[in-house]
Amino acid sequence: MMSDHEKRQSTKLVEGGRRKEWLGRLVNPPVERASTILFDSVAELSSGQPGLGEYRYGLQGTATHWALSEALTELEPGAAGTALFSSGLAAITASLQSVLSAGDELLVTDSVYGPTRKFCDAILKRFGVNTRYYDPLIGSRIAELIGAKTKAILLESPGSLTMEIQDVPAICSVARDRGVVTLLDNTWATPLFFPAIAAGVDITILAATKYVGGHADVMIGTATATEEHFQRLQRTSWDLGHAVSPDDAWLASRGLRTMAIRLKQHQTSALKIARWLQQQRQVGAVLHPALPDCPGHEIWARDFKGASGLFAFQLNGDPAAFIDRLKLFGIGYSWGGYESLALPVRANRTATKTPAERLVRLHIGLEDPHDLIEDLERSLASVD
Ligand SMILES: Cc1ncc(COP(=O)(O)O)c(C=O)c1O
Incomplete structure (x- = not known):
């Protein structure tokens, strides 16, 4: 079942994010632990923008995090960047927070991971966001559910308990026509079996705790987004104070290679x-x-x-x-x-x-x- 596309993906898995300026002569990124990062002057401290390759503060990551983010972004043709989170659930909740405001409506697949549902029904509700659940087999009939307040659709395909496969391209195409943002929990397939951004998804999320880590010893989540959505997603994660341990980022990078x-x-x-x-x-x-x-x-x-x-x-x-x-x-x-x-x-x-x-x-x-x-x-x- 492995195609040429996956052969290319396998090579990306091995090569991705391994920049010499981050890793030096090492094969794997070193575990760079940091909260404070020192600057040569106040002028240097106040200049520049946080991002890959920019040492600023532990929250914005070090080379250990950048190598993982870049490797994951490269697996999703059409993606602009990847934000890292301390669990898959944190990646889902922060991604939703990056697109929703009070008064918005969210459509969520009825087959969604239980704790995601709990977040929507309890926390999002308290912040004035209403969630409605749709049949995962709805396909382009999702159009009938989209109203004036609908801001985003959260998909999960397959559902991780009842396994329904959704028509992601059809749902995303309707959503794009109606100005609705799409988010997908792609943990089951990973970008190797389903490159989500190319299928029309705006923000694709992995509980990297599962196949990326691969060894049942790390909690980590990732959200990879298009140019249109990435800056806001990354900003929201920092504004919420999400930080990932460099040890966990290192374990995830190590898992990703295989x-x-x-x-x-x-x-x-x-x-x-x-x-x-x-x-x-x-x-x-x-x-x-x-x-x-x-x-x-x-x-x-x-x-x-x-x-x-x-x-x-x-x-x-x-x-x-x-x-x-x-x-x-x-x-x-x-x-x-x-x-x-x-x-x-x-x-x-x-x-x-x-x-x-x-x-x-x-x-x-x-x-x-x-x-x-x-x-x-x-x-x-x-x-x-
Ligand atoms: C489909 C799916 N999404 C998200 C998560 C949450 O990931 P984490 O356990 O890293 O918070 C899980 C965990 O079981 C899951 O099965």
Whole structure:
């Protein structure tokens, strides 16, 4: 499934952000820890603009942060820059804050990550922003929901629990015609499998905690934006005081270099296991974007360059008991690391009709898939 585009992306992953003036002779950026940065004179202190390559104050980052930002921007053709955050959720909330004002309305996919929904319903509401949820399969019919107050649309494709794939280009095209800003949580696909800015998205967000970090040992988020939106996004993040530890930026840079090869293996193993699950009598629908049961599968086939390691399936039995019997799958939040995980899905939805009962979500890690299949088989055998 790897195309020429991804070969170029793989090279960018290795080369991106490794400027000699930032790294010196080192292969990886050094961890530059700083709050205070010293200037030669008051005139120097008061001159210049913060940005990549400009030492000013710890909040605006050091070479460790710039190398990561630049590498991520290069993966999104058409992007102007990338702001870094202390978690994926912080990247989402600050990006929303950069575009919304009191009195605005926000449209959010009903399949959105739970804590994002909580932020919209609790905090944005307190600041005078109203959120309405839309069916992730709405496509260009989103036009019917856009009103005079609609300022932004937040997409997530696929939804990270119920896996619906959205028609991102169609939604973004309608939004652009109506002057509405689009933001996408692109954590599942990453720019390797879905270059979002080229698809028409204004601000694309990664919980880099997942596949960028790749080793379940770092919390970090990123937001990459077009020229029109980047300065305001970056300014908002600094005005809100968002800072990322250089150690975490360094870990994310280190993870990023191997992301293509890891994703390739996540893809191969997850598809093998998803296809195996389709054959099991205790299993109903397998919600893997590369398989026909998944809502929006045909859009995945049209738009995506690959599939990562996260998918869900419907179990004809009790998900909790099934998961408790697994030996190789960990039980825990997050995904995108080298280890396999299983969780029962508890979807909180209002506008979507696709069923979400008795779903198990799997993240397929880098273990041998045959061992994972044996583990699943053992536990399925006790499902009646
Ligand atoms: C789709 C999605 N977006 C965002 C996040 C939030 O990322 P973080 O855990 O880094 O805050 C998660 C975390 O699970 C997620 O699954």
